[in-house]
Amino acid sequence: MAAGGIDVEVKRERLGSPVEPEGLRVRDLNAHQLLRGADIEGPNRPAHLEGEELERYVEERVLTTTLDSAVAWARGNSFFPLAFGLACCAMEQFHTAGPRMDIARFGFEAFRASPRQADLIILAGRVSIKMAPIIRRLYDQMLEPKWAISMGACCSSMGVFNNYALVPADKFMPIDVHVPGCPPRPESLMHGILKLRDLVLADPPEGWRTRYAAVGTEEAP
Amino acid sequence: MSDGPGLSDYRRREQSVTLEQLEQPLDVPGVESSAELLTLNFGPHHPATHGVLRLLVTLQGEIVRDIKPVIGYVHTGIEKTAEDKSYWKVIPVVERMDYLAYYFNAMAYVGAVETLLEAEVPKRAQYLRIIHLELNRIASHLIWLGTSALDLGAVSIFLYCLRERDIVLDLFEMSSGQRMHTRYFQVGGVIEDIPPGFERKVREFCKVMPARADEYGAILNANEIVLQRLRGTCPLDAETLLSLGVTGPLLRAAGNPWDLRKAAPYSSYEDFDFKIPVGTVGDNYDRFAVRLAEIYESVKIVEQALDGLPEGPYITEDRKVALPPRHELATSMEALIHHFKLVTEGFRVPPGEIYNPIESPRGELACFVRSDGSSKPARVHMRDPSFVNLQALSHMVKGSYIADMIATVAMLDPILGGIDR
């Protein structure tokens, strides 16, 4: 290890706000009770509401969304992946679209052949230096807004073949999600795509590092 | 990372190659002016090229006048990487070449090293290897059938084939822990004996598979569109194929029953009786029918191998080559020394060169290993069947329609990982 040595002593404190109380589930329950008027005062409270409880009730029941979160919701749930298999990871990509793992459950099974109709490129396989400019051109010609998943170790970090012939995808195009594995199982590619969907929906689940603000867990430099 | 005013070196490289350089004077009879000819990139990113194969196609209307395959778009320098790894570590590198027939790559390489070492592989290991080889042949043919039917428009066949292939990959995962590139074959045998429930699951699969293959046959052979597109298109006779060095289902479809499992049996293939499907005319329909029939034969081999599975060690007893079992490490000092020596430096192989051919789903796959006495191979070369069979594509396709070219590329079953190595 370099001079820094292993200072991997994990300090974990819980963040200020525990799981956000206004979660959907909790709001649902409040609304239910308000309707039955149970918790306001006494069990025989009439069911109808007025004034301040009415606003709270309406606010609880109706999901108010801004336009861009609605658009983000639409985009996140309707990826059109570009049918782009390079090498062995493409076989596992087939199986992700296959009957058992079945990406169609999430609506992403429409693999488009041309970049003009695709907004998600999954680099499934190893990128050689002869292929890199072609992939960059494809990425340029894709629909906006576009995302890129680099599937497999070869694409993310040249994996087993760290030699003259390969290029990690990060060198020539922006990658949003790296899926580890050689080849990654269909389930892990699925997990990668769902993680990208959360990223697009603009409320990614906090990784355990951010939730606990863990410092010092990175490997030594 | 966009290149801005100065082109990044990748971009400059690709744009420096224009079609004029690749253009060759076209001596097409009856076409004087080249105004009618259209040179098109049937390029690296195309749904029907089964990988990153680029075909420079010169078209006259719908007819393909000239075709030039351009490869190298997934070249990973595997043979160079294999040269600075110890013999034991080369197996996962070599397995990733032909990513549909990974057991065959490992088998060719491991067979070559065992011949160099003159290591004796126990009978049980040979049978286990054959079971996994034939299951892998079925899985490879299933992906070929799925993607070819997809190219011809039968999309549902793709999903049926993947359903079967998932079962085969579960068997691989059960026996070796990983769906693909399992590194199950070691020099001298296999790394682990099969778990108890494996045999029952393989028998279930062997019962189910022929019925499913009948379904595929029933759907595709009754479909007039598929028959019209396959029957009588792009035939090539056996002599031209032999002069082009083509082996495997393409050669057997043209009538020459050359199959290394029968001609030069290795790893005790001679104990099983199975037939070699052979075509007659050598057109696309024969190539399709030969591969579909091979699935039934492979199932038969797997069943016979399971019935005759002998007891005994699953890897060679020679501690110089095979790792001693874990429990022995606690007790015997000698096993510990062997283990340490194998894991750190790996075993040394006497100097020499060997060319070990086996029968892969696409033809004769051979591994050339040259050892210079150290613990790292001096040269590992894979004679990949797809690389040689690809040369026959231009002979098959000249003068036919574009639709026939797509069917021919599908029936050629090229795997670009094996071609570009």
Place this chain on the structure above:
Amino acid sequence: MPDATGLELLAQELGDSVLETVYFRNRATLEIDPETVCSVLRGLRDRGFTLLASVHGVDYHPSEPRLGVHYELLDMARVDRVTVKLRVGLDAPEVDSVTPEWPTADHQEREIYDMFGVVFRGHPNLRRILMPEDYEGHPQRRDFPVGGEPVIFTRDERKWLEARE
């Protein structure tokens, strides 16, 4: 496989172009003089070795002459294999191409030219096949560095960013 004596007979029949015969792990190898490769292969074809299975290059770096080309021949009738090997120095890496008689050698000779730099005289379309067209150097020679670059992990991303400015 032609056994040891069969190999010696073959060598005499092919005359003085055979420099050496090796019989290793019951596989026959003929080392020949590079100038006579076409005639030797034609002679072997007349003796029944009709299929040229593989042509591949080898770099015997420490020992001279450095670049080797192997021809694997197969006789389907008698299920017989023989290897023809030739060695060429780095100063004049020139060999006659066998593509006119054996069309299967076309792409394989292009790969040997691309990877090792052996020029095949008479090849119809000698050009790089695996590497990009304008790539400098022959990657599979033993003195060519394996290459590869350190991987940018998240921990040292900052280091790479400063290095890039």
Place this chain on the structure above:
Amino acid sequence: MLRTYLPAIVFLVLGGAVGGTFAVLNSVIGPRRAAPHKQDPYECGLPSEVKRGMRFGISFYLIAMLFILFDIEVVFLYPIAVEFRAYGSFALFETIVFIVLLFVAFVYVWRRGALTWK
């Protein structure tokens, strides 16, 4: 008069509106990022070498004309089919003559080999 055409008008207006909004929505909401080769023709990932002045082969035009010919024939049959009962047997014979005439043309074209690709 309006009463009878109302469903057709509503249908047209709604179709136009929904189609229009989606087309406009894309240009309003979608981000616009210039990229070097974004507008180049897509040819499997490579710079396309097809020159502008590329002339299509003559057989393409032949096939196109034949298609239009027989397609119009089918279009003429639709209005007859809608009110076939009302017109009685007169329309039946009229249609048969119409189809036979075109069938003669079809056989001529077929025998002359215009349908097989040259």
